[in-house]
Amino acid sequence: MSSIMQQIYEAIQSYENIVILRHEKPDPDALGSQGGLAALIKHNEPAKHVVMQGEDEPGLSFLVSMSEETAALLEKSLYIICDTANRERIDGSGWDKAGQMAKIDHHPEVDVYGEPSWVDTKSSSTCEMMMSFALWLKEEKAWEIPAEAARLFYAGIIGDTGRFQHSNTTPKTLQMAAEALKYPIDPASLFAGFYSSEETLVRLKGKVLSDFELSANGVGVMYLTQSLLKEYNVTINGSSALMNVFADVEGIKAWVFFVENEDGSYRVRLRSKRIVINELAARHNGGGHPNASGAKAEDLAETKAIIEELNSLCQEQQT
Ligand SMILES: [Mn+2]
Numbered sequence: 001m002s003s004i005m006q007q008i009y010e011a012i013q014s015y016e017n018i019v020i021l022r023h024e025k026p027d028p029d030a031l032g033s034q035g036g037l038a039a040l041i042k043h044n045e046p047a048k049h050v051v052m053q054g055e056d057e058p059g060l061s062f063l064v065s066m067s068e069e070t071a072a073l074l075e076k077s078l079y080i081i082c083d084t085a086n087r088e089r090i091d092g093s094g095w096d097k098a099g100q101m102a103k104i105d106h107h108p109e110v111d112v113y114g115e116p117s118w119v120d121t122k123s124s125s126t127c128e129m130m131m132s133f134a135l136w137l138k139e140e141k142a143w144e145i146p147a148e149a150a151r152l153f154y155a156g157i158i159g160d161t162g163r164f165q166h167s168n169t170t171p172k173t174l175q176m177a178a179e180a181l182k183y184p185i186d187p188a189s190l191f192a193g194f195y196s197s198e199e200t201l202v203r204l205k206g207k208v209l210s211d212f213e214l215s216a217n218g219v220g221v222m223y224l225t226q227s228l229l230k231e232y233n234v235t236i237n238g239s240s241a242l243m244n245v246f247a248d249v250e251g252i253k254a255w256v257f258f259v260e261n262e263d264g265s266y267r268v269r270l271r272s273k274r275i276v277i278n279e280l281a282a283r284h285n286g287g288g289h290p291n292a293s294g295a296k297a298e299d300l301a302e303t304k305a306i307i308e309e310l311n312s313l314c315q316e317q318q319t
Contacts, residue, residue, distance in 0.1 A: 005136045007116040008080075011102050012041060012048075015078035019051045019098070023084040024091035026057050028194070032156025033082035033104065033126040035064030039149040040134055053092035062193040063155055075099050083126035083156075086111035104129060124168040127156025131176040150183035155190050197241065204232040205245050212246050212255075217314040220246055220255030221307055226262065236267065243269055253314045258303045266303055268295035275313050280306070 002010075012018065020038050022030035038050050051067045079098040084090050085107035095101055103114025106123040123129045131153040137143035157177050161169045164177070181187070212222040224239050236259050247255065254272035261267060268284060270277045270293045278293045284306060286295025297303045 004116055004118045005133055006140075008102055008104070008118060008133070009137065009141065011078055011080075011100055011116065012045070015076070015099065016047070017049045017051075017073055017077040019053060019077050019079045019092070019094065020082065021053050021079060021084070021090055021092040021095060022082045023089040024055065026054060026060070026091065028060060028063060028159030029125045029127050029156035030083040031057065031060055031063045032152040032154075032159065033130050036127065036130055036134075036149040036152035036156070037080065037082065037104075039146050039152065040130075040137070040143070043146040043149070044137070044143040053094075055091055060193075062189075064152060078102065080104065081114065082130075083107070085109065087113055104133075122170070124166075124170065124173040125156050125160035127153040127160070128173050128176045131157070131180055132172075135179060145183065147183040147185055150180040151185035151190070154180040154185055154187065155194075158187075158190065158194070198238075200233045201238060201241060204228075204234050204239070205242055207232065208242050208245055214246075214249060214252060215307075215311055215314075217311045218251050218253035219307065219310045219314055220249065220252050222246075222255075222257050223303075224257060224259045226260045229260075236261070240269065243271060247271065253317070254310050256306065256310060258297065258306075264299065266297040266299075268297050268303070268306060270295065270310075275317050277310070277313070280309050280313065283309075 018041060020034050022034040034052055038052050041048060042050050051069060054066055056066055074094045074097040076099050079095040079101045081090055081095065081101065081103050083105055085105060101114055103117040103119065104126060105119050106121055106126050106129060108121055109119050118129070120129055134145045134149060138145055154177060157173060161173060164174065208222055212220055214220050229236065229239065239259060243257065254275055254277060257269040259267040259269065268286065270281055272291045276290045278288050278290055281287050281293035281295040284295035284297060284302065286293055288294055297306060
């Protein structure tokens with residue numbers, strides 16, 4: 001059997017119409033793998049009709065924009081799905097009617113789909129896989145790597161490794177990033193796009209860092225009241241960017257933001273390092289992941305109850 005890269009190459013060769021999709025609420029790895037692969041194919045196979053589909057992500061518009069045109073002739077199209085573990089999360093339509101559907105991803109395989117399916121959970125990011133695919137195409141098929149593809153693959157690697165800080169960073173990750181950097185991609189402008197924020201948000205961040213409370217059990221608490229949000233001119237949605245600003249304080253196990261709604265109730269944003277918090281969230285009209293959940297509190301009394309429950313969870317687990 002030929003290598004997985006050869007199989008994906010052959011799939012690309014077999015179709016004139018290629019639609020590239022990724023998961024909903026895209027992050028830099030999703031957009032980078034989608035946009036970079038599109039740039040790579042367009043550059044080397046200019047006769048092919050390549051379409052990127054999905055909702056645009058306003059905060060990441062400096063990376064790539066989706067195609068204006070829609071896909072034609074679904075049954076004669078190859079769909080390539082990037083960075084998406086399960087079909088439920090695919091952002092875009094028509095893939096269920098595609099002539100062929102391929103998967104390229106690094107998440108644990110919760111939903112087996114795609115022919116061929118290239119899943120490498122040891123890769124930091126789908127973009128790391130894409131960069132190695134690009135190098136293989138260069139070596140084996142004499143393809144060129146356009147700078148735009150290298151820029152987008154680099155962006156995805158940065159995104160999923162947190163600038164090479166997370167434990168998913170391997171020697172291969174750094175090698176692929178180094179290969180991308182051989183092209184004129186201006187990483188400084190990428191960093192500016194990722195990490196610059198509005199002044200109002202930076203000022204509120206200062207307020208949060210000075211005012212959050214940390215209990216002896218390792219529970220961090222911050223209230224964002226209506227008056228505070230108005231004073232700092234930050235919206236409820238905008239304030240979600242502050243979720244992790246004190247997550248690195250020594251001794252913290254879980255943390256919560258109570259964001260006051262206009263009617264005096266609260267949005268509850270919960271995070272934890274290890275303890276499981278989604279059951280607590282479910283008891284307060286919410287839910288989510290074991291370490292990242294959301295809930296609702298009717299009033300101040302319910303926020304106090306949540307703080308107490310979090311403290312007992314953290315006290316139970318003294319690790
Ligand atoms: Mn990813």
